[in-house]
Amino acid sequence: MQCYTELLPPTGVTHSLALPFTSESANNLVVARTSRLQIFSLLNVDPQPGGAEEQGVSKLILEREYALPGTVADLCRVKLLNTKSGGEAILLAFRSAKLALIEWDPRRYGICTISIHYYERDDSTSSPWVPDLSSCGSILSVDPSSRCAVFNFGIRNLAILPFHQPGDDLVMDDYGELDEQRLGSHGPGSGTDCDLTKESTMHGTPYTSSFVLPLATLDPSILHPISLAFLYEYREPTFGILYSQVATSNALLHERKDVVFYTVFTLDLEQRASTTLLSVSRLPSDLFKVVALPPPVGGALLIGSNELVHVDQAGKTNAVGVNEFSRQVSSFSMTDQSDLALRLEGCIVERLSETNGDLLLVPNTGDLVLVKFRLDGRSVSGISVHPVPPHAGGDIVKSAASSSAFLGDKRVFWEVKMPIHYFWADQSEDDVYEDDLYATVPEVVVDGRRPSAESSGSNLYNFREYDRLLNIGPLKDIAFGRSFTNLGAEENASNGSGLELVASQGWDRSGGLAVMKRGLELQVLNSMRTDSARCVWTASVAHRDEAVSKNTTQGEERELHHYVVVSKATSVDREQSEVFRVEGQELRPFRAPEFNPNEDVTIDIATLTSKNRVVQILRNEVRSYDGDLGLAQIYPVWDEDTSEERMAITTSLVDPYVAILRDDSTLLLLQADDSGDLDEVELNEQMANSKWTSCCLYFDKTGIFSSMRATSNESTQRNMTLFLMTQDCRLFIYRLPDQKLLAIIEGVDCLPPILSSEPPKRSTTREALTEVVVADLGDTWSSFPYLIGVVHVCRVPLGVQLDYSWAIQQIPIGEQVDHLAYSSSSGMYVLGTSHRTEFKLPDDDELHPEWRNEMTSFFPEVQRSSLKVVSPKTWTVVDSYLLGPAEHVMAVKNMSLEISENTHERKDMIVVGTAFARGEDIASRGCVYVFEVIKVVPDPERPETDRKLRLVGKEPVKGAVTALSEIGGQGFLIVAQGQKCIVRGLKEDGSLLPVAFMDVQCHVSVVKELKGTGMCIIADAVKGLWFAGYSEEPYKMSLFAKDLDYLEVLAADFLPDDNKLFILIADSDCNLHVLQYDPEDPKSSNGDRLLSRSKFHTGNFISTLTLLPRTSVSSEQMISDVEAMEIDVKIPRHQMLITSQNGSVGLVTCVSEESYRRLSALQSQLTNTIEHPCGLNPRAFRAVESDGTAGRGMLDGKLLFQWLDMSKQRKVEIASRVGANEWEIKADFEAISGEGLGYL
Structure with missing residues (x-):
């Protein structure tokens, strides 16, 4: 019985859309992060007077975000007849053929679901030879005039959803009772989450009945659809589709050259029919995307791997080749710009302006490229491509993009992996994998005329960054290491430093590390020991000679004195105020004889009158001081009219007011005048x-x-x-x-x-x-007002980002980090990195002498691997070890190995497994490296370079080394090499001696041992998982049980729970499988079969599963203290940490029987009672189709935690239905919320 909790939500952006959503005049950006929807608004910030920025910027402001129980597949904007906000609506496509239409509700300040449409149970998807919907991609496109939407799902199915328009004949009819009865009866999705307003509309719903057509009804030759999009400037809904009659293949290019077709269809929504307007044949076979172009260009841009093709409304084509392979792969007529040497695979295209047809293209290298069209009236006569030079911002991205959105006024949003300039002390530039908002400067106007489209685009635009969103995905590997703090050696030894989670993140040149902690590690600039300190205040006040009036502009600089006041309790009702002045990074005692001489208790200290006065609120009086803490005024707290003694209890200060709540629950309100003197404000009768x-x-x-x-x-x-x-x-x-x-x-x-x-x-x-x-x-x-209970103000280290519940610091490496390990003996991190390099055919190959005559200059790129040592003190690379040209790092582990057969001495070593991949027709080889991180004499200018990798052993093996793990208690390791798993021991000469082996399946993806037991799991990428054991007397490996479902295992690990042994598996379809080894169960066939206990859909492609110990939370500690006398040995608890490709971090926690029943009942109540975004069903989202053998399902922590967002009354009501107390549910939440990671 387990519970899955999402500690960090997905951070990678998959889709983005710009539209007026929250109001008719708003400019919003809607971002989808796999299963998370975020709505931003653009805030135009004017330049500060006297600042470095001469132009204003635009900032992204988060309005609302929603955790969706579904995976977003696409986003489109829809202009409906009437919406609650006056803005446009959004049509979302989800995995497994679902559509949801949402709008913005200003009263609720959130989204409102208009309808949800299900197509997953359509009869067209029930054919046995049709792939499952979850395995097929989908395409969503909406007509520019919002007359209908088309949804291509299940490869060859097309769902058409029409929308009502002002010109419809139905709009002219009177709204009658029959229309009221038909409310919600249109189409397969008729459910609504909220009532639709019916002002200015004659329909109950903004859409009519949707219908599904096979693509073959449009044209029988559409067998392999590639891409489609609605086109502009047509009277009827018209879309262009890119397809082929046979599957395209680069390997069969000599047989399937130029086999792609582009056809334009117009739809008759009333007759549910289509008409072919034009068709263009024999297009290049590498075309993969259709981009509809608005006026003045019009038509569609077809994007291929090596060329760009424009097709206008009459079927006229213009093409341009951007590399030398465009002529080799296609005979299509095109302009030659092969000197650009662009790779367009996976590129993103977005328009730059509404006034001209210029496009901005970002290839997977991250370079910015302008696409310009030569216009002869309304006709396109040519296409030209212009790379943006670095001085104009052409190198601002430097990495591939996955989505884009045009925000108007030459502002474009890109989801990219890009470098950002941080102005850090002693640092100049750092790469961050983030989503960015860019803008272009206005076009250059000469003599009142706009430059022609034929001129080079490099001098028309200058790109600069406006804003960015945090993205730490994809997370490929993790390691736990000691965090480096600024504490002294003595203090560090006494308190100990906690662990930090370090993950490899990013792709290609944007790769790096993400350092994550559950709490903040504050930088200690200076420390001072003091006795019996009760409270500390800080105050920044203008010097007496530099004091200025409140009308001082922001551009003027003022000299401020920074004070620290420490209150020390001398008795129950007396305390001493000790004052320090901040000078640089030191605290020096400051003599202030007039500062609280009576040793009264301080309630609060703040500044007023534009930081010209320091106000100290004591229990019996309010004292005001100047810039040198000289006494300026004393105001009593007691009631002067009745002469009754009163004491201050709480206070609130906002310039120029001071509000004091006294012990008799009455209010004292003071106001400071221009000179800084405090006067009492006369209150009205109700307030007084x-x-x-x-x-x-x-x-x-x-x-x-x-x-x-x-x-x-x-x-x-x-x-x-x-x-x-x-x-x-x-x-x-x-x-x-x-x-x-x-x-x-x-x-x-x-x-x-x-x-x-x-x-x-x-x-x-x-x-x-x-x-x-x-x-x-x-x-x-x-910033907006919120009602909060407690405020913690602290200074965080530079570079730490607090966008999420964990503190995250991104460390750029400049290369893709695939694997990492923490060397516990040296305190260093060892990374397995890779970078792109050009591949050239070898000249000395005897079997292929024709390779010597290769004349191409546009070489393909391959990955070149290396090892790097990173110091956590400065997060810089201190040593590197370059591997061979075709050698790739497959695994990096830190192991305690036996290094001597005689003394049996053990030492922490870094073990690296590699694979030599020279081609699919050549058998792979591998190698096992054993390194030690040793101490050396550092560079005098870089004291952190005192560590280096020393090669201890190297063992070439047959077959690729795909996984490594420590095994047994003698310091041996198990190596997955090819189709064998071999246990090896390190000899003194550096060789690895095999002692036991086991034949395995195809490709071993995971090998892990339950530490200290000899039991291990061997997971295959296509053949499921084996549970095996290793014995030392004699040396042998034995197979205990198998997984008979043949899962495609991406990651796996043990999950012990009391006296039960579970195995957690992540497959290739974003699912978690819980298996159990229970030889006493009759279904296990005497233990030969691993039993499937539960299946859970996460919606994320999981990259790592890591078994971690679980510390006791506060509620469990209270129970354990009571039962401490009854239990002799405490059974350790465990939990599983999960990282994903989209940057999310999850946790699987084992729960007790009692807690499981309580939380399961709560989950059922929440599923049935609360409103879910986009009308989705969380139970259906988490469910995995199975044969019914699975037992109890895994709990959904993300759904359970929505109980905390309810009102007090609602919480109690639902808890009573569950049959539990409120504190019991909160105690269960504490156990599954990540509080068991007390060492992070």
Whole structure:
């Protein structure tokens, strides 16, 4: 019984779309990250006065994001007759033939599902020779006029979804009762998640009945569809499709040359028929994509691996070849630009402007290329391709792109792997694998005329980066190592440094490392020992001579003094305030005799009057100081009218106001004048006579709480708000200085997801609230008010990114990192990297003398592998070991090996397995390297270069070495070489002596041992998994059990649970399989068969599975302390860490029987009661088709954690249905949420 929890969501962007979504005039970017949907808006930021930037920039602001129970296959924009926001809608295609139509709901500030359409159970997909829908790609395209959408699924099926238009005949009919009865009865997907508004429309739904047609009904020759897209400027819905009658093949190019067709069809939606408008035959066989072009160019651009072909509306073609192979692979007429030597496989094309036809093309090398069209009126007479030079931003990407979106005004979004310039101390440039927003400068205008399209495009555009999104995928391998901190040796030895998770991420030149930790490791710039410190405050105040008025512009620099105040408790109600001044990176004692001389208890310290005054709130008085901490004013806290003694309990300071809540629950509001003196603000009757439990001042810079627009002179005053909470948990919002009541929010202690002035319907269950804080959450460019409980302010190390729940630091390497291991003896990381290099046929091959006459200059590229040693102190490469031209690193492991047969001494070694791949017709060979990371004399200018790889042993073997693992208790290792697994021992002469072996299947992908037991798993890439054992007396390997389902194993590992032994397998279809070895079960055939216990669909291509120990969480520690006397030996707990290709990190945790029943019931309640984004079914998403032999299913942690986002009343209701207490569910969540990774 296990639970799958997603610790980090997918970070890699798969699809992107730009449209006005949140409103009619909005400019939004919608991003799909596999199973996560994010909605951004563009914020135009003006340049700061006196700043380095002369032009404004655009920033991406995250509006909402949703975890989808489905894998997004495509995104398209749809212009409906009416939407709730006035903007456009989005049509999403999902894996397994599903479509969802969504819109933006301003009232809920989120998406609203209009309809969900299922085509996975269509009769056309039931043929036995048709591949499964999950194995087929899909294409979604929407007509530019939003008249219909076509969805190509299951290779040769075409679903057509028409949309209502203002010109429809049905729109002219009156809306009657029959239309109301037909509401939701159109098409296979008629369910809605929310009521549709019916203003300005005569239909119950914005679409009509959809239908599915085989592609053969359009043309019987469409047997192998390649790509399709709707075209512009047609009166009827018209699309162009690229297809072939026989499958294209590079190996059969001499027989299947120029076999691709391009045909344009127009659709008759009423008759469900089509008409062929034009067809172009004998196109190059390497064409793979159709891109529809808007006016003024029109037509379609066909993209191939070696050429670009334009087809206009009349069928006229223009083509250009971009490398020397374009002439060899095709006889199609084209312009020769082979000197560009471009590789267009997997390239992305996006338009640059709405006024001309220029396109921006990004090939897999990351170079920026302009595609320009020569126009003769409305006709295209030629195509030209122009690489963007580096000085114009042509080298800003440097890596392949996967998706793009045109944002208007020459702004383009690319999902790329690219280098970003970080302005770090002592560093100049770092590569980051991220998604970026780019823009081009306006076109150069000469004599009032726009340059012609025939001119070179290199002088028309200048690209620069605007914004970027974090992306750490794909994660290929992970290692755990000691984190390097700035603590001294003595302190480090006493406290110990935790572990950090280091993963290899990125592709090609954007490859590097991602250092991840669950918490922050703060950089200690300076430390000072002090006794009995109760609290610490910091204050930055202008020097007395440099103090300026509040009208000082932002461009003027001011000299600030930085103070640190430490409060030391001397007695129960007395404390001493010790003041330090920050000078550089040191704290020096500062003498301030007037600073709290009476040793009263400090409540808060802050600055007012544009940092000209330091205000200290004590229990009995408020003291104001100047820039040198000289006393300027004392204001008493007690009531001067009644002379009753009062004490301050809590306080809130926002310039120029100070709000103090006293011990009798009354409010004292002070305001600072221009000179900095504090005066009491007279409160209205309601504020003065009410009893308050919490107060908070907030400067409403976004205008959310303002009832009217303030003038420029009153902006500061009108945007100041005061939040007060009464004893019955009613939240009052006042505007200052007129003390106008803006809103009263009741039922705050019910903790609703959205605060509203409407009272809660059910308020029987409440939380005990003690404090309310309203603060801005966000970055420098955008922040909005949220209601939060606790704020932690700290300084994080430079380069650490906090976009997700874990702290992530990206380390550029400049090469693709395929494998890595942590050398525990030296504290270094050893990487197996690869980089592209040109491949040339050998001249000395005796069997192929014709290779000597190879005249091409456009050589193919292959990977060249090497080993690198990286120091965690500086995260730089300190040593390298280059491998042979055809030798590839397959595995890198750190092992404790026996290095002496006589003394049986053991030492940590780095073992590397390689494969020599010279071609598919040549048998592979392999080699096992054993390295030791030794200490050497460093370079005086680089003290971190004190480590180096020393080759200890090298053993060439027959067959590729695909997997390695330590095995047994004598310091041996098991090597998967070809179709054998051999246990070897390191001899003193450096050779590896075989002692035991086992014949295996085709290609061993995983070999792992359950540490210290001799039991191991041997997983094959196509033939399933074997469970075997190794014995030392005598040396032999024995097969225990097999997986009879023949899974395609990508990753696997053991998962012990108490006295049960489970094996977790990740297959090639994003599924997790839980197998169990139980020889006592009759279904296991005396233990010869591994039993399938559960199957779970993750939606991510899993790259690694790693068994980790699980530390006890707080709830388990309480139980273990009670039962400590009853248990003699504690059974260790384990969990499985999962990394994926899209950058997500997951965790599989074993749960007890009681917890499983409780969480399973909760999961069923949440599945049936809460609204799911896009109308998807999470139960269907996680289900895996099987023969029914699997047992209990794995729990979905992502679905379970949605219970925490509910209101207090809703939580209690669902918990009561489950039959559990709220604290029991929270205790279960603590165990599955990653809190067991206490060492990270």
